[in-house]
Amino acid sequence: MSKVLIYGEIKAGKLKKTALELTSEGRKIADGLGADAGVVLMGPHAEQFAPDVAKYGADKVYIVEAPQLESYNSEYFAQALAQVAKEKGAEVLLISHSIHGKDLAPRAAAKLGVAVVADCISFELDGGKLVGRRPMYAGKCYAKWVSLSSPQMATARPNVLEVRENPKAGAVEKISFSPDTSRATYTTKDLNLDTSGKVDLTEAEIIISGGRGMGGPDYALLEEAAGIFGSRATVGASRAAVDAGWRPHSDQVGQTGKTVTPNLYIACGISGSIQHLAGMGSSKVIVAINKDPEAPIFTKADYGIVGDLFKVLPEFNKELKSLLAE
Amino acid sequence: MKSLVCLKQVPDTETQIKVNPEGTGIVTEGIKHIINPYDEFSVEEALRLKEKFKEGEVVILAIGPDRATESIRTALAMGADRGIHVNDPAVNTADPFAVAQALAAAAKDVQYDVIFCGHRAIDDDFCEVGAMLAEFLGLPQVTLVTKVEVAADKKSAILERDIEGGKETVEVPLPCVVTSQKGLNEPRYASLPGIMKAKKKPIDAKNAAALGVSVEAKLQSKEYSMPPERKAGKKIEGLEPPDAAKQVVQALRNEAKII
Ligand SMILES: Cc1cc2nc3c(=O)[nH]c(=O)nc-3n(C[C@H](O)[C@H](O)[C@H](O)COP(=O)(O)OP(=O)(O)OC[C@H]3O[C@@H](n4cnc5c(N)ncnc54)[C@H](O)[C@@H]3O)c2cc1C
Ligand SMILES: Nc1ncnc2c1ncn2[C@@H]1O[C@H](COP(=O)(O)O)[C@@H](O)[C@H]1O
Numbered sequence: 001m002s003k004v005l006i007y008g009e010i011k012a013g014k015l016k017k018t019a020l021e022l023t024s025e026g027r028k029i030a031d032g033l034g035a036d037a038g039v040v041l042m043g044p045h046a047e048q049f050a051p052d053v054a055k056y057g058a059d060k061v062y063i064v065e066a067p068q069l070e071s072y073n074s075e076y077f078a079q080a081l082a083q084v085a086k087e088k089g090a091e092v093l094l095i096s097h098s099i100h101g102k103d104l105a106p107r108a109a110a111k112l113g114v115a116v117v118a119d120c121i122s123f124e125l126d127g128g129k130l131v132g133r134r135p136m137y138a139g140k141c142y143a144k145w146v147s148l149s150s151p152q153m154a155t156a157r158p159n160v161l162e163v164r165e166n167p168k169a170g171a172v173e174k175i176s177f178s179p180d181t182s183r184a185t186y187t188t189k190d191l192n193l194d195t196s197g198k199v200d201l202t203e204a205e206i207i208i209s210g211g212r213g214m215g216g217p218d219y220a221l222l223e224e225a226a227g228i229f230g231s232r233a234t235v236g237a238s239r240a241a242v243d244a245g246w247r248p249h250s251d252q253v254g255q256t257g258k259t260v261t262p263n264l265y266i267a268c269g270i271s272g273s274i275q276h277l278a279g280m281g282s283s284k285v286i287v288a289i290n291k292d293p294e295a296p297i298f299t300k301a302d303y304g305i306v307g308d309l310f311k312v313l314p315e316f317n318k319e320l321k322s323l324l325a326e
Numbered sequence: 327m328k329s330l331v332c333l334k335q336v337p338d339t340e341t342q343i344k345v346n347p348e349g350t351g352i353v354t355e356g357i358k359h360i361i362n363p364y365d366e367f368s369v370e371e372a373l374r375l376k377e378k379f380k381e382g383e384v385v386i387l388a389i390g391p392d393r394a395t396e397s398i399r400t401a402l403a404m405g406a407d408r409g410i411h412v413n414d415p416a417v418n419t420a421d422p423f424a425v426a427q428a429l430a431a432a433a434k435d436v437q438y439d440v441i442f443c444g445h446r447a448i449d450d451d452f453c454e455v456g457a458m459l460a461e462f463l464g465l466p467q468v469t470l471v472t473k474v475e476v477a478a479d480k481k482s483a484i485l486e487r488d489i490e491g492g493k494e495t496v497e498v499p500l501p502c503v504v505t506s507q508k509g510l511n512e513p514r515y516a517s518l519p520g521i522m523k524a525k526k527k528p529i530d531a532k533n534a535a536a537l538g539v540s541v542e543a544k545l546q547s548k549e550y551s552m553p554p555e556r557k558a559g560k561k562i563e564g565l566e567p568p569d570a571a572k573q574v575v576q577a578l579r580n581e582a583k584i585i
Pocket of ligand 2: 453
């Protein structure tokens with residue numbers, strides 16, 4: 001029995017930080033409900049991570065292994081997750097709103113006959129029901145949503161929930177799973193992973209974005225800044241830069257790109273259109289570098305530098321380097 | 327090559343969203359609507375496939391109030407062949423589960439090799455309908471697709487999709503549900519002759535009863551609120567770049583305590 005079930009995402013043989021965020025949150029919810037929290041881990045690398053999730057509050061760790069789970073496939077992962085949720089009587093089921101989670105959650109939900117309160121940034125319990133607060137219209141407003149059926153499924157935005165140690169037993173239980181292979185699905189032909197170690201925009205703690213003001217595809221100054229911050233930082237772009245072909249589509253921040261919530265967002269040569277602001281307006285701290293003192297981005301920036309980014313950024317990087325080297 | 331494109335009408339991205347005084351939803355008056363941008367990619371891709379195979383059909387399927395007709399007409403003006411408009415208060419504002427069920431019911435009367443959905447509707451931001459629709463129809467789903475190559479026999483397709491930090495190439499048997507992602511294509515504009523022709527193209531109106539779906543709410547929303555108002559912070563003007571940079575870097579550490 002685990003009334004609260006958490007899906008722990010594993011990527012390329014590593015447990016993702018979002019799994020710990022969700023376990024911490026799931027623990028809190030379980031305590032509020034006076035219930036058990038269980039974490040489901042799938043695939044060949046799963047069992048080694050049982051101690052990790054135990055440390056953050058898992059009473060139980062369910063391991064599902066099968067040849068079909070060796071690499072991610074929506075159909076088989078959804079089958080397995082729905083099976084565990086049913087077997088363990090889950091009343092709450094939490095998944096990350098990562099690219100992987102967004103693919104898995106609705107498929108599993110449809111199998112379970114429920115809908116998902118997607119992309120939550122916080123949770124509360126109201127009369128024993130889980131309520132998730134989530135942005136809508138790419139962050140132009142927020143609302144609280146509750147699922148009326150069981151299990152109450154929700155996905156949570158990565159990088160927002162707090163990670164809190166709270167060691168529990170984390171008793172491992174292997175789940176036997178025989179997939180229904182009569183269901184049509186795709187086969188993966190090629191995984192072309194960016195090996196640069198670049199974190200996804202949605203999960204980065206620091207984003208340095210460049211817009212039309214970059215004047216071309218040379219983003220070296222921004223890459224340099226990201227490099228100084230290290231692996232928690234990454235480079236983003238406005239749509240103008242993406243449409244000009246300077247940056248890949250996956251770098252676009254905004255209403256039709258990615259909605260991001262980093263601790264620090266540095267906008268370079270970005271005017272601050274309503275669509276761009278929708279996507280990054282919930283960043284904790286915003287810095288803007290723009291040569292136009294009237295640029296709308298300055299009305300939202302905590303720190304604004306009026307100036308030429310090609311003159312300011314090299315100095316910024318120099319300062320940063322000496323500060324972080326201390 | 328036959329495609330069914332699920333299309334949602336959403337507020338224009340330029341819209342300043344305001345929450346109503348009761349906090350039960352947003353102020354809907356005066357909002358201009360557009361085709362969900364991801365669904366526009368879908369329409370374009372479906373048209374390209376029909377053009378490539380030199381045969382087939384592109385059917386637009388939309389659930390929504392009367393005004394959704396305009397968006398269907400826009401897709402028809404781009405070149406789609408016909409529309410199905412499910413217009414019923416019971417489903418127009420329903421949650422993703424009910425919407426996917428209604429789409430699945432409507433899809434039963436249509437022939438298709440591929441069903442296209444957007445990977446996300448930019449109003450409710452659920453990212454759910456495509457995968458749910460696939461599950462309800464017993465079809466494979468391939469989400470966040472940026473490239474589509476359909477085999478000559480239309481029995482399978484090679485698709486490229488976004489994954490975290492990279493791309494995945496998959497082979498999928500058809501029919502399947504594809505959800506469109508930015509990068510798939512550049513949608514065309516409707517031409518003037520296209521707009522004229524679209525006026526005569528059929529749009530089939532349906533309600534929930536005709537589809538045989540009964541809607542049971544799975545989700546409920548409340549307490550709509552605006553994000554905390556962001557105020558302009560410190561603006562540094564007229565300083566030499568080294569001084570301006572130093573001030574901000576220091577402030578990020580000592581004031582914002584973020585680095
Ligand atoms: C349906 C739709 C969806 C959209 N979705 C998105 C979205 O998801 N994301 C998005 O970003 N946009 C989106 N847009 C586009 C949006 O409306 C703007 O066109 C876009 O954000 C502008 O990008 P920008 O700020 O880089 O360019 P601009 O608005 O051209 O701004 C460039 C800025 O750079 C400054 N600058 C120039 N040179 C320098 C220099 N040397 N040093 C310092 N500053 C300099 C200029 O002063 C200016 O403020 C969307 C538009 C539509 C219609
Ligand atoms: N009311 C609707 N009518 C037609 N298609 C819809 C509707 N709602 C959602 N969809 C489809 O599902 C996709 C994802 O929507 P969502 O899950 O709400 O983010 C959209 O891009 C559409 O393709």
